[in-house]
Amino acid sequence: MRILIIDDDEDLRNLLAHYIRQEWPKAEVDEFDPLARDVPDEQFPLGDYDLMILDYMLGRGDGLEWLHEFKKRIDCPPVLFLTGAGNEIIAVRAMKAGASDYQRKQELTRERLVNSIRDLTHDAAERTLSPELASRMEGHMLGERVRISGYRILRLIGEGGMSRVYLASRDRDDEPLVVKILRSEATADKNALARFMEEYSLVERIKSRHVARIHSHGVSEGHAYLVMEFFDGGDLNKRLGGRASAPHEALRIFRELMFALGDIHECGILHRDLKPQNLMFRSDGSLAIVDFGIAKHIDAIDRTGHGEIVGTPRYMSPEQVRGMALDLRTDIYSSGVLLYQMLTGKHLFDGDTAVEVALQHLNTPPPAMSDELSVYQRLLDKLLEKDRDARFRNADEVIGFLARKFQQA
Template sequence: MVIEDEAGIRMTLSMMLKAEGFETAVADNGRAGIDAARAATPDLILCDINMPEMNGFEVLEQLRKDPALAATPFVFLTARVDRGDMRRGMNLGADDYLTKPFTRDELLETVTARLKKDEISREALTNQLIASNTALQQRFRSNLSGEERPSVIEDDELASVEGTASEATVLFADIRNFTTISERLSAPEIAELLNAYLERACQPIIACGGSVVKFIGDGIMAVFPHTEMRPREKQALQAVHAGLGLSFVADHFRAWVSERHPNRDLPEFAIGVGIHTGEVTLCRVGGQGQQDFTAIGDTVNIAARLEEQTKELGWPVVASEATIAAAGSSIAHGASCSLILRGRSHAITVYEVTGLTTLTITADRSTGGLSASMLEALTANANGAANAAKGALRDMLKAVSDKTDTGESKPTRIGNYHIIEKLGEGATSTVYLAERESDQEQIALKILNSRPGDDPDVIQRFVQEAAMISRIGHTNIVRIFDHGFAEDCAYIAMEYFPRGSLTQVVGGALPKRQALSLLAQAASALGEIHRNGIVHRDVKPSNFMVREDGVIALADFGVAKDLTTDVTRTQAGLSFGSPYYMSPEQAMGTETDARSDLYSLGVIFYEMLTGRRPYEADSLHELMQKHVEAPPPKLPPEVADCQEIVDGLMAKAPASRYSSADAVLDAIDTVWTRAALAAARQSPQA
């Protein structure tokens, strides 16, 4: 764009540039030039200094206040070579001066050099705004495998930047269940979704005066620096305001997802937002005249860790005590709790942010405020994240294959097993339905997510699980056919149960006879493992699988303890088990033994007889407290003759419970005998 009040010079410049293939817009005064620049967002502006009404310095000053034009290359045209004027222009953000009169070559050299430099600066800024492909793949692989996520700012970044220590409020947000979304959409669909959402997500941040400093796949990081003009109290409040605005955007974006991808069985679109206030190091990443920066430091990583906690807490927006204190009484908050975040030794108090008491939540959806570099970064991040997500999924598939199959008709294979479909996924392993090559029998193939070189304890526990089950042969224990490693991937091939688990059987109160029969089978399984020196430590309905003939089999020895060796010695204070079925000693983190499994069996038996669990609570702490203190609940009158078994299994002190699973079987026989005698007495005499 050329802004020049002299018609001859304006026309000459326009003709020279058009002859070289440049599209050129012109304006004959400063005010018209500002309007035209805002309408056209040119790649470069050539502007005269001495013009009526508004001179070139005033034009530049106004343009640099506009976010969309703040970084646009700006070249002054002047017949005066005054050092004071040059300093004034450079201080306002001018990129170069072109002295009148100038030749065609001088003009083209200046224009070409400025555009080239701007292209390099924008490319560098885009690269700073988005995470590398390697970092994105690592992030998505960690989501798939349950491994720890990497830090937001990597160590190599810390080593290569110089910055200024300052205080700021940092906001971090990302999409919940994004791994599931990426599994069910194609790469172009993932890119479209991310681009559409993140473009909207930038708006409340910008509207509240924040700076988007990084896109990390489905995540977005923003900083609200504390300055003299924007003090701590205002910036903390604005960051919380932006976080609530992001939540508002996500609520509305849910409809976009549903409309764009109907019948795709996607999880409900939701986000989590973490906000923390503290010291950061601010580092410039833009070129001369650009005000873009990034931030590093512990405050950044705390904000990211808070975001990770939002799903578990059930709070869309979580803010630290430091942020709440800085923002003051304008913040409406709900519950609070203390957390020890990963990588930190001291607890931090966090709050659920529920609203603002004095402001209306901002969720501006326009995109006019986004710079060209920001829009480029959005697109690059969306495409990179889509490819990284699919790359992580391919890596996972490759991890369970003994070689990469390129033909679509060939199923994925590991060892001697062809994988058919995924049955389920836990924190450390994935279970697939597979077919054995030798006889085409369907089996369940359990694959460890970790590889050799990862956490040795996880791998050791997985190998130990296979070894423990393999040495036991019992009707009511899952059968292991094979276990080993293929392509650095640990696996266990075991019995497949198409009917599912006891969870599907216990949909309500069962007939007493059926409940006692299932209890006897479960006790028989526990008796066998206890005689072999094994404590299961996770006895629950979903770990009793159901065969086609209705017989149940105990499975999932992932957290079992082998008393015959010290390799699984439990650390003091470390709890295993599922909360609804956890024994008092597990709830307290004290030593467990065979009687801990019997307590959990008592909980299952009560649930089979009544159709409900013995203890319900609004919080995990309250539930665990009931396991420790509340007496075993009473059964309904129609099954009251089983109360003795419930009390013997669910006694709070291990010494007061049945001493063994065999004692439980004796108690079941007693109830059966009593019932048979009672039935005989009531039958009519022949």
């Protein structure tokens, strides 16, 4: 395998080359310094390379302009485009110009680089595809098949049980958006299709800045889709990075979550699956809840029969684990689990299996807070009551408690 790295930062070029040689000791890696050389002309042997890694900022040059020139050539290899944080529109333009993938330099780890290279080169040394790679390839092909007027699907960025999620752009202004497409195997399932479209129906009722905006929905090439807001601030998992937040920041996010739940609950909707992946942030730091795939209108909650368990084990309320009919207080409990994680950097409960984790919500008292966090103990105790009758009844009660006890937070 032969790879070309074009970047004006010598340290970054060396680091990328080091990562590549660690994974593929026989790989040939050529470094190209745009500060010392102009854009390669037609005599430059692009076709000799299996992959090009191209930075956006090239000192005197513009990576997008170089990309346009490269893609005019029939021998141009796949291009992995590097951008800075907050440059989602640049990433979108690079994908539209022909880049095969992109990575933010601030988030580029050895694992992410290797995975991108492997996906783009289909690593000839691997005679069989891993299930993960096969799934990603299937997802890319689905994104290429589905056509949505006014939008362009660029790349697969996530997968769920029923759907795949893609980065897309709006034709008129290159605005980055997200397209959620129902999986092929779920499209034929009438119940799955109904649940997928119910997500749009539920979110449409909520007029709140704390909920992801849906721009469009419909069916294309036999696949149901939703076009949604893109969040360049990432999710709560990314924000935490496996660590605790500063207490004042954790409380700020938690307070915003309560405003969000207040707006949702006022419309009679239970989310039922609050977790870090479903709390997204805009570039200004504001929070929005996403993924209403298993949400329910409270009037329809009886249709979720007793004994049906929904949610994510780490964040389930005791009544969810028991398969009971749910009300607003189930989301209150899950938000308490999230607050505990933000304050401590740890999960409320851990275990070797999902069942082991879920059962602790029924029987195990939450760990006591450390001395420096003891001021939050009473709040967490009331959020995480096993008996929902002893819990805060709704988000407004929590907001009132915060106003009384944490006025300066």
